[in-house]
Amino acid sequence: MAKMFKFGGSSLKDAAAIRNVASILQRYKTENLVIVVSALGKTTNALEEVIMAHAKGDGTAQERFARIQEVHFSLAAELLPEGHPVFSLLNDTFVEAQWVLEEPPHPNFDYMYDQIICVGELASSRIVEAFLQHVGLETVWLDAREVIITDDIHREGWVNWEETGKRMEAKVRPLMNQPGFVLTQGFIASTLDNATTTLGREGSDYTTAIFTFCLNGESMTIWKDVPGVLTGDPRMFANVTKLDRLSYREAIEMTYYGAKVIHPKTIKPLQNKSIPLYVKSFIDPDGDGTLISSDIEDLYPPIVTLEQQQTLLSISTRDFSFVAEHHLSLLFQKIADLRLQVNIMQNSAISFSICVNHSPDKVDEFIAGIDKEFKVQREDDLELITIRHAQSDLLDNLRKGKIIFLEEHIRDTVQFVVKEVPMMSRKPNPTS
Ligand code: ADP
Ligand code: ASP
Ligand code: MG
Secondary structure, eight states: OOEEEEEOGGGGSSHHHHHHHHHHHHTTTTSOEEEEEOOSTTHHHHHHHHHHHHHHTOSOHHHHHHHHHHHHHHHHHHHSOTTOTHHHHHHHHHHHHHHHHHSOOOSSHHHHHHHHHTHHHHHHHHHHHHHHHHTTOOEEEOOGGGTOBBOSOTTSOOBOHHHHHHHIIIIIHHHHTSSSEEEEESSEEEOTTOOEEEOOTTTHHHHHHHHHHHTTOSEEEEEESSSSOBSSOTTTOSSOOBOSEEEHHHHHHHHHTTOTTSOGGGHHHHHHTTOOEEEEESSSTTSOOEEEESSOOOOOOOEEEEEEEEEEEEEEETTOOOOOHHHHHHHHHHHHHHTOOEEEEEEOSSEEEEEEEOOHHHHHHHHHHHTTTEEEEEEEEEEEEEEESOOHHHHHHHHTTEEEEEEEEETTEEEEEEEEOOGGGSOOOTTO
């Protein structure tokens, strides 16, 4: 049985970070490991800028892309000797995206996006593989696109589990039976026709769960810059504490509502086979981290998640008729067709409100698509705060300084859709 590891961008942000990853892996030298890596640091964001620049034709795409390549070459030069084969492998990787950039922008933006964005993971996995070999950790490199097969919805491909399962057995299982680690890329996949697709931003956790599920891994571990799953994002909230154990249910709820520490799609495949998920720190690999498993529910402290860039749409019938079943079915059909992610919904007699992730094209298309029957009031740039196992003093604190657009209580979960009150309109501070 194999253990499945995922190393994200922050664990690979520079040469020291990659050396640290290798030192963690030294501890597992004799184990059967499948390792999934993301792009280095914030490379995916930088590649998105290249893609946008190319789509707009503003003339900066080539220069931006050259900078990204340079970062990879100089990192490889820090880690590996001159003349190492990794340099020509990196060249081959980048050249494919270079060709796309030399063509006029492809009419299907999402398709073009996937053909370029994939070089982030392809290049980082080449560097990590070469470095692991260099320090004596035998590793084979696997192109994840040969095994993870999706439909052709670019940028958010849905997995074809049957085909993916078959390929895992045919292509990955034999590699696992050989000595050494198997190393592959997160986030990227392919259609049955070999066009590159991706699983959605931050999708490398999900990739690892797909490998773990299909190959019946004994456990999956995500290596992070935090000690484990915390009661809130330490970048947003003070006084957060580590959760030692979480049930799958708790984990899926908190990640769905924005706990960026794990991609929400990761939990289901693991839960379905009762495979434990560990979230551990690459800074303190001896720490216990968090164990997510099917054990009975514990008593949890309040857990706060924050989802930014939310849009609230209040939809009402133009003819003052009730928002009744046939209206709801029409609205839900549109939501499903556009794959809009709805985070909250609430209805009254003649209006129906939904809070969705900010996605300007989809929201515009949604509004245009229902315009005949419904008028829509829209508010952008909102935040969705979700508090599980809520306590009233914490709620009072979180409400401070905010305009509340929608508030919903279900058992001990409370959600607010809010906007920060601009500083100007707040009461002056009496001490200043
Ligand atoms: P990766 O390197 O795998 O891409 P990320 O930077 O995406 O890692 O995710 C780690 C970050 O997730 C942490 O630094 C932390 O700020 C954030 N985070 C958000 N919510 C939580 C939470 N509940 N517990 C721990 N970390 C959280
Ligand atoms: N590199 C991709 C991203 O930044 C996938 C991942 O890191 O999970 O979205
Ligand atoms: Mg990430």
